[in-house]
Amino acid sequence: MKRLQTCGFSEFDSQVRAGMPGYVRPLSESIESGDGRLSSIGFDPSDASFRLWGFLRSEEARLSEAVKRGKKLVGTMKDLGTVPVLAYSLPDLTAFYPDGAWWLPCMNVGAKALKAASALGIGENICPVRAMIGAFEMRENFPLPDRLICSVGATCDDFSALAQFLAGRGHDIVWWEIPHRRQPGANEEVVRLSGGTYAPVSQVAFVREELRRVVRVLEDLAGMPLSGEMMRTGIRKTNAVRKVLGKIRETVFCAGSQPVGSVELLIAEMLAIHFCSDPDESMEVLAGLLGQVEQRVAAGEGFSAEDAVKVFWVNPPADFGVMNILDKLNCRLCGTDFMFQHALDQIAEEEDPLTALAMCALADPMAGSIADRADRIRREAGRFGAEAIVVSRIPGASHCAFEGRIIADTLTEHLDIPVLQLEIQSSGCSMDQVVGGRMEALCETVRSLRR
Amino acid sequence: MRRIVHCSNRVPDWLIRAAGFEPEMYQPGRTIPDGPVPDIEGVCPFARMFVNDTCRRDDTDGIVFTTECDQMRRSAEFAGSIKPVFLMNVPATVTEHGSELYADEVERLAGFLVNELGGTMPAPETLRSVIERRPDETGRAAAEGAGRNKVMLLGGHVCVPVGVFRTLLDDYALDVVAETLSQSGRGLDACATTGVDSAALVRSAAKMQFQDGCDIHQRPNNKFHSVVRSMVDELNPDGVVLLRQTWCDRWYLEMLRFRETLGISLLDVELNGPSIDARAVCRVQAFAESLAG
Numbered sequence A: 001m002k003r004l005q006t007c008g009f010s011e012f013d014s015q016v017r018a019g020m021p022g023y024v025r026p027l028s029e030s031i032e033s034g035d036g037r038l039s040s041i042g043f044d045p046s047d048a049s050f051r052l053w054g055f056l057r058s059e060e061a062r063l064s065e066a067v068k069r070g071k072k073l074v075g076t077m078k079d080l081g082t083v084p085v086l087a088y089s090l091p092d093l094t095a096f097y098p099d100g101a102w103w104l105p106c107m108n109v110g111a112k113a114l115k116a117a118s119a120l121g122i123g124e125n126i127c128p129v130r131a132m133i134g135a136f137e138m139r140e141n142f143p144l145p146d147r148l149i150c151s152v153g154a155t156c157d158d159f160s161a162l163a164q165f166l167a168g169r170g171h172d173i174v175w176w177e178i179p180h181r182r183q184p185g186a187n188e189e190v191v192r193l194s195g196g197t198y199a200p201v202s203q204v205a206f207v208r209e210e211l212r213r214v215v216r217v218l219e220d221l222a223g224m225p226l227s228g229e230m231m232r233t234g235i236r237k238t239n240a241v242r243k244v245l246g247k248i249r250e251t252v253f254c255a256g257s258q259p260v261g262s263v264e265l266l267i268a269e270m271l272a273i274h275f276c277s278d279p280d281e282s283m284e285v286l287a288g289l290l291g292q293v294e295q296r297v298a299a300g301e302g303f304s305a306e307d308a309v310k311v312f313w314v315n316p317p318a319d320f321g322v323m324n325i326l327d328k329l330n331c332r333l334c335g336t337d338f339m340f341q342h343a344l345d346q347i348a349e350e351e352d353p354l355t356a357l358a359m360c361a362l363a364d365p366m367a368g369s370i371a372d373r374a375d376r377i378r379r380e381a382g383r384f385g386a387e388a389i390v391v392s393r394i395p396g397a398s399h400c401a402f403e404g405r406i407i408a409d410t411l412t413e414h415l416d417i418p419v420l421q422l423e424i425q426s427s428g429c430s431m432d433q434v435v436g437g438r439m440e441a442l443c444e445t446v447r448s449l450r451r
Numbered sequence B: 001m002r003r004i005v006h007c008s009n010r011v012p013d014w015l016i017r018a019a020g021f022e023p024e025m026y027q028p029g030r031t032i033p034d035g036p037v038p039d040i041e042g043v044c045p046f047a048r049m050f051v052n053d054t055c056r057r058d059d060t061d062g063i064v065f066t067t068e069c070d071q072m073r074r075s076a077e078f079a080g081s082i083k084p085v086f087l088m089n090v091p092a093t094v095t096e097h098g099s100e101l102y103a104d105e106v107e108r109l110a111g112f113l114v115n116e117l118g119g120t121m122p123a124p125e126t127l128r129s130v131i132e133r134r135p136d137e138t139g140r141a142a143a144e145g146a147g148r149n150k151v152m153l154l155g156g157h158v159c160v161p162v163g164v165f166r167t168l169l170d171d172y173a174l175d176v177v178a179e180t181l182s183q184s185g186r187g188l189d190a191c192a193t194t195g196v197d198s199a200a201l202v203r204s205a206a207k208m209q210f211q212d213g214c215d216i217h218q219r220p221n222n223k224f225h226s227v228v229r230s231m232v233d234e235l236n237p238d239g240v241v242l243l244r245q246t247w248c249d250r251w252y253l254e255m256l257r258f259r260e261t262l263g264i265s266l267l268d269v270e271l272n273g274p275s276i277d278a279r280a281v282c283r284v285q286a287f288a289e290s291l292a293g
Helices: A009-013 A027-032 A036-040 A047-057 A059-068 A083-087 A098-107 A109-119 A128-138 A157-168 A201-222 A228-254 A262-277 A279-299 A321-328 A353-362 A370-383 A400-414 A431-450 B013-018 B045-056 B070-079 B096-116 B124-130 B162-171 B198-212 B222-235 B249-261 B278-292
Strands: A072-077 A093-096 A147-153 A173-178 A190-192 A198-200 A309-314 A331-337 A388-393 A419-423 B002-006 B021-025 B062-066 B085-088 B149-155 B174-181 B239-245 B265-271
Touching (some): A009 A027, A027 A036, A027 A047, A036 A098, A047 A059, A047 A262, A047 A279, A059 A072, A059 A262, A072 A083, A072 A098, A083 A093, A083 A228, A083 A262, A083 A353, A093 A262, A098 A109, A109 A128, A147 A157, A147 A201, A157 B070, A157 B249, A173 A201, A190 A201, A198 A201, A201 A353, A201 B096, A228 A262, A228 A279, A228 A353, A262 A279, A262 A321, A262 A331, A309 A370, A309 A431, A321 A331, A388 A400, A400 A419, A400 B070, B013 B021, B013 B096, B013 B124, B013 B198, B045 B062, B045 B070, B062 B070, B062 B096, B070 B085, B085 B096, B096 B198, B124 B198, B149 B162, B149 B222, B149 B278, B162 B278, B174 B222, B174 B278, B222 B249, B239 B249, B249 B265
Parallel strands (some): A072 A093, A072 A147, A147 A173, B002 B021, B002 B062, B062 B085, B149 B239, B239 B265
Antiparallel strands (some): A190 A198
C-alpha cells in the first residue's frame, strides 16, 4: 500500500494544467486576495481535487456569469436540498445557498464577512452562519438574489433569528414551513422516509402544500409554469449527483486506505447541497473525483495506513484545517454526518414530484429528533466499522449543546465505542493545541481498546 | 386537581382545563435543580430549569412543549423518559394552511390528554363555557410617581421571577407601564367560536388562537414589532428594558432590531441563570440614572 501525503498550496498550484475549466485558478490568487487560511491547509494533490477546490472557490463568479446570461437568482435558505431542485427545474432560474457563507471563514474571506456581522452586533455568541449577514451587508461573496426563500419551523434558533434579522433589514423573504418531524400516532397513516425514519402522511401532505406555495413564487419569478415533468427532470438530475456522491462515500469508507484527503471529502459532500448553482459542472467535478478515488483504490494508494483509526465524523467543522488533523494522526473517515444526510439520499422518482420533495424535506435530520439522527449514525457507524465518533460542535448553534449528549449516550449504549465532542472555532486558533491534543487522546484510546 | 405545565402562550389552556386538568404557565423558581437536562455550555438555562424542575415535581401529570424555540424542542427529548410529554408543532408562518396545522395539533393534544392521561372531553356547552375570554395579560399598569421614570418590560423567558426584577426596577425609581414578556397570555372570545360538536368547537377555537397569536417566533414577526411599537407610542415610556437569557439567539437578535427601530433608550439585560448578577444590577442602576438625568 502506498501512503499519500497532503501538500501545501504552492505544490498544489503547480498542478494547474491547460485544458482545465477557466474557473480553476491557482490558490495563490485567492490567498493574495484575502483567503489566507488556505495557506495553512494540506491539500490532496490531484487534478480532481484541484478542480473540486476551483469549483468551491468560484461560486460568486459563476453566479455573476448566470446573471449576465439573464438568469434570475434564487437564494434558498436553510432547507438543505429541496427548493433548489424546484428552482433549477426552471430554465431561467439559478439557485444557491446564501447559507454557504458558513464556509467563508474556513478560507478567511469570512473574517471580513464576520467583521461586517460583528459591526451590526452579531458576534461570536451566534453560529458562524452569521457570516451570511455580513455577506449581504457588504454586497460581497454572492450577487444579491432576486428572490429569497427560507424554510422555518423545525430549524435551529440561530438561523431562524438571523434570517428574520435579514428580513428586518429590508430583504424580502418568502417563508415556508417544515414542521418538526414527529412520531406517528398509533392510528395514523405512516410513510417511510429516506434514512430509515418515518413520518405521518399528514405531515408530508402539509409540506407538499407549502412547496406548492414555493412553486408559485418560482413560477412568478421565472414567468413560466413549472410542470410535473420539469420537476421530475430536476429530481433525476439531483439523484444523478447524489448517486455519484454516494459511490464516492461508499468507496472511501470501505477502502483499505482513505483514497481522498479528508478536507476534500468534506468539500465533495458539501456539493450535495451547493451543486445547485451549477449542476452540470458539479457533476463533472464529482465524476472526476470518483474516477480518482477508484483509481487509487485499485492502485492501493491512500492517505491512511492500514492500522488507521476509523472515525465517524458528526457535524461540519467550522474550520477546514481540522480535517487535516485526521490525516496527520493516521485516522480515516468511516462515515460522516455533516447535517445534511437527507441531501445524500435518493429522492423517490416514482412518487408525485412535490410529495417526493416533501418527503425529502421532512427527512432532514435537523427536522426530527436527535434520537432519530443518532440512530442513523449508529447504523452507519456500525456498517462502516467506525471505531470512534467525533461530534464536532458548532459554536453558538442551538442544537449542538443538546445533540452531543444524546448522540453520545445512544452510541455508547449500542456500539460501545468512544465518542468525543469537540468545539471547533471558526477562528482556527484552537486547532493544533486543543483539538489536535484531544484527537490524539481519542486515537490512543481506540488503539488501546484494540488490544 | 391534576396539572399540566407548559411555558408558551400558544398552548391552549382552555383545552387543558376542559379536559379536566389545571394548566400552569411555568414560572421560574429560585434555583436550577439537577435533572435530565445537563449543565452544558450553550444550553438555555431557562429550558434546563423548566425541564429539570417540572420533571421532579410530584404535582405535574404532564408537560407540554412547543416547537417555537429550538432549545425547547430539543429539551423535550430529555423530559420524555421521566414525565408524559407532548411536543406541539406551532407553525411559524401565519397562513390559513398553518392555522389548519395548528388546529390539527390542538386535536392531537386533546387526544394526548384524554387517551394518555385519562382526561375527558366535555360536551359542547361545557367546552364553550371554558373557552372564555381572559384579560389581556400584557399587563399595562398606570402606576406613576413623581420623579420616577416609566419603562416597558420586554423579553423572553428568563430564570428569574418577573416580580423579582420588577422590585429591582422599583428600587431604582423605574415604574413598569407595560410588560410583554413570554409569560403573557391571550384569551379567546367564546362567542366567536363556532361548531355544534366538541371537535368542531376545538378546531374553531384553535384557529382563532393561532390567528390571534403574536410573538417573535413568527416569520415574519412584523406583527409583534408593530404591537410593541404601538404600545410605545401609546404609553410613551422613557425607556425599554429587554430581558433575555444567555444563549437565547432569538431574543438577542430581536434586541438588536428593537434597538434600531424603537427610537427610545433600550437596556439589554442578559441573565445567565436564576439570579440577577451584580453586572445586571449595575446596568439597571446606570440606566435609571441616565433616564433621570
